[in-house]
Amino acid sequence: MDILSIHLSAFVQEEPQRIDILDDHTDVIVRLKSGETYASSFFSYQNVATLTAANRLSGDCLSGTFFWKNNMLLVEDIGKNTVERVVRFLIDEGDFTTIFKKL
16 A cells, blocks of 8 residues: 555644644544545544543533544554554554545
8 A cells, every 4th residue: 555645634624833742633534546545533542531531521421431433543642743653554564444444
């Protein structure tokens, strides 16, 4: 699989200086040179904790009892370098199509 581009929604929807890469999430769209496109949602470990705490207060997800998202991948941070390294690793290891959804 040869990557044509990797798009992170968090860096388009907000100004990059407002994103806390250690406590945020982003949709990741990977376009391959073959023309195929795949998507996944990357969440930092801290962001899951932050969202769970918010859910405890709001009552969502059985008051923070669970948390889920389709095609979710947990990462240390959602920085561009980390995301690119993870995507390339998943492709190299053969796990990419297990985690990413084909669009």
